Amino acid sequence: MTRRHRLAVLGALTVAGVLVPSLLFVAQYPQWWVWIAQEQVPMTWFQSVTLVVAGMVSLCAWFVCRTVRRVPRAGYALLALGFAALAFDERFAVHERIRDGVLAPRGISLPLLTWIAPGDFLLLLVAIVGLVLLPTVLRPIRSDRWALTPFVIGVTLSLLAVGTDSIDPSTWSLQGERVQQTLEECVELWAGLAYLAAVTNSLMTLLEEYLVRPPSQETTEQ
Template identity: 40%
Template sequence: MTDTAIGNATAPDLSKLSQLRLGLLWASSLAPLAFVALLLALRWPQYWLWINFEQTPMTSLEVAVMASTAMLALLAGSRAWLYGRPHAQTWWLLAAAFLFFALDDRFALHERLRDRFLAPHGVSVPLLPWVSPGDFVVMLYAAIGLLFLPRVWRMLGAHAGARLRLGLGLAVAVVAVSLDTIDLGLLPVQWQRLEQTIEECLELAAQVLFLQSFLCALIGDVAAAHAQVPAAGSAVGTRAAGVS
């Protein structure tokens, strides 16, 4: 089956598709920003209470963003599979990864692993003396992601906006992971709170950027496919052909 097989009359209005993309990008940027600002304001001066800990509104927001990212990747992979396009398996792997991250955040899986098994037994990374025992699990996630990165980068090659947001998301995630490895016991309490708040906000920013990257790629694939399918005798087909 090809995109043409769904019928020329179903080709979307590409100008509206562009407006949809822009609207979703703005919404996915401003809504989390406003939500975090509200959390900080409602608990001020104890700004960290709804940000730093597990089972807080911040956790719920992060889980929602990552679950949405997983659904976008699942949708993109299913579309690629249905139309015989490449990279379906890559999209599905990304969907599984972000679903796992959402579950990890919701149920504090790596924190439980650290606190119940790794830290009590003093398990650490000898080459990283500043990392407290058990606090290397997130770094392991990051290392696996970096090994998978070239495959994802090639998949997004046709979408400059998707690549840009993926690169920015990776840069922000690296900073967040680096902050996560700091032994907070070495810092005064007020600096611990500030460091954890910054770390959580950076994690959310990276997650939003990954969501937007997948969004750009999916909408870009739809637009590219239909821009090359003129609908004979229809205004939609004329407009699509003009855009291509």
């Protein structure tokens, strides 16, 4: 795949990252936060679709690696499972239901982390698991700068989103909470799009390496 194709992917996803929040903002103005900051609204639907597509692309990359016996490839499988789980949570607000229905009413919280509201630590635990698995996930893509760069951006944005989500909302004013939650949802969307860019570029590299110019052909030409 040419540089132009990769730039087209990055450009399209960047435009989506700007256009989607802007349209949702305008569509509900002056209550601009309604379709962005709340749960199970158009913004969370788009976020979940982005993660599902990223998971499918990751699965395709794993299948290509398995077909041509390329290693390492376990990172693609972990990404596919992780994106699927995050998409399910985003679509059905699973961790919010556990927090509000089980943890928060019982005042369950993490010791020493006083800025986190009771029950509001689930995403923090997910982030820790993700960081533990990060070395395995990076192995298949670390030599591909077109994939590695957006993936690192995605990880950075994810950590930023988790950090802001962990702050006790009772410490914000109503208007401040709306702004904070709106920005948080935008950051989550941008992280998902960055991951999608990373795995798409990685798949393009695999297809170019093993389908467009298979190793046997390169050997023959040499």
